[in-house]
Amino acid sequence: MAVNFINDDSTLIANKMMSLAMERQQVISNNMANASTPGYIRKDLDFQKKLAEVIQSGDLSQLHDVKPQLVDDNADAPKLDGNNVEISKEMTQMMQNGVLFNLLARAYNTKMNIIRSSMKGA
Amino acid sequence: MAFELIPGSGILASGMSAERERMEIVASNLANANSTGPNGAYRRRFAVFQTVLNDGLDATEVASGLGGVKVSSVEQDSSAGNKIYAPYHPNAGPDGMVEVPNVSPMEEMMDLVTATRAYETNLSAMKQAKDMADKTIQLGK
Numbered sequence: 001m002a003v004n005f006i007n008d009d010s011t012l013i014a015n016k017m018m019s020l021a022m023e024r025q026q027v028i029s030n031n032m033a034n035a036s037t038p039g040y041i042r043k044d045l046d047f048q049k050k051l052a053e054v055i056q057s058g059d060l061s062q063l064h065d066v067k068p069q070l071v072d073d074n075a076d077a078p079k080l081d082g083n084n085v086e087i088s089k090e091m092t093q094m095m096q097n098g099v100l101f102n103l104l105a106r107a108y109n110t111k112m113n114i115i116r117s118s119m120k121g122a
Numbered sequence: 123m124a125f126e127l128i129p130g131s132g133i134l135a136s137g138m139s140a141e142r143e144r145m146e147i148v149a150s151n152l153a154n155a156n157s158t159g160p161n162g163a164y165r166r167r168f169a170v171f172q173t174v175l176n177d178g179l180d181a182t183e184v185a186s187g188l189g190g191v192k193v194s195s196v197e198q199d200s201s202a203g204n205k206i207y208a209p210y211h212p213n214a215g216p217d218g219m220v221e222v223p224n225v226s227p228m229e230e231m232m233d234l235v236t237a238t239r240a241y242e243t244n245l246s247a248m249k250q251a252k253d254m255a256d257k258t259i260q261l262g263k
Contacts (some may be wrong), residue, residue: 016159018258022129025251029130030188032243033137036236037171037191052174070187087243112262 009060011111016063016102019100020047023068028094031085039082042090044073127198128255130247136174136190143193144169148230155225156199158213164223166199168233199224 024045034040046101047068054062126132155157157164174189201224207231 006172022254025129025247025254026126026133026188027130029137029244029247030190030249031134031249033133033140033175033191034171035137035240035243037173040173044186068124087239091243091246094247094250101254102257105261108261109263 004085006115009040011108012060012063013055014108015064016051018101018108019102020051020066021066021097021104024097025094025101028090028097031090032087032094035083035085035090036086037083040085041072041074041078041083042076043070043083045069046071127258128248130188130251131236133190134244134248134251136192136240138248140169140171140191140193141237141241141244145173145234145241148198148237150236151230152227155223155227156218157160157223158211160213163203163221165203166223166225166226166230167196169193170195170197208218 022096026041027045045068047066050066054060054066074084075088076084077090138154144208147169151166154164155212156242159203161212175187175188176190203221203224205219205221208214208220
């Protein structure tokens with residue numbers, strides 16, 4: 001077994017993805033706050049490709065280099081006032097983001113509980 | 123990363139205060155729906171929203187693009203109001219016509235409902251952000 005059994009691969013990935021989910025929550029919040037600002041184009045984070053590359057390469061020390069980029073999302077055409085935020089889309093994205101965060105938090109907790117019960121031996 | 127335990131709380135707070143200001147302007151328009159004056163009637167007011175960029179020292183690459191929203195100015199709708207014939211009125215012109223405000227109650231109610239829904243959206247995002255912070259401080263328990 002690896003020497004470092006607390007900060008192993010799954011923990012590192014879970015931590016990184018939780019911090020990404022936190023940042024994504026901020027981006028979605030900003031989209032919601034600007035739902036009626038004329039000319040506002042919805043924003044999103046771009047990190048998936050880089051994250052997948054690092055995880056596939058197997059060298060998780062590169063996780064620090066995965067820095068999300070703030071990009072404009074022009075997938076939806078803007079309305080007459082130049083704003084392309086759709087509240088229903090933001091709510092869905094926010095819900096998915098929250099579920100992902102909860103899942104990661106639970107995975108981390110489960111891992112810690114496994115270690116704890118193996119240390120207690122009961 | 124800037125230390126923000128509740129992700130996006132400042133942004134959502136800015137959204138909520140902007141929507142509240144919009145509601146107050148609607149309230150002012152509705153309250154003044156019958157206000158006339160010697161220099162013309164009350165003119166409908168409306169809020170202009172503007173995106174804010176985060177220029178704080180703690181701004182990271184991502185956070186620097188996210189500062190929420192603000193009401194940049196409150197403008198007056200300069201379109202002329204209807205005129206009604208009321209020669210007895212103190213604000214009537216020489217032709218006996220009085221200008222009434224260009225406030226449309228229906229339009230104002232629409233604006234009020236939109237602002238309320240937007241406020242609720244920000245509030246529900248705030249709730250989820252709070253749940254995330256709850257989960258964070260309970261990690262490993």
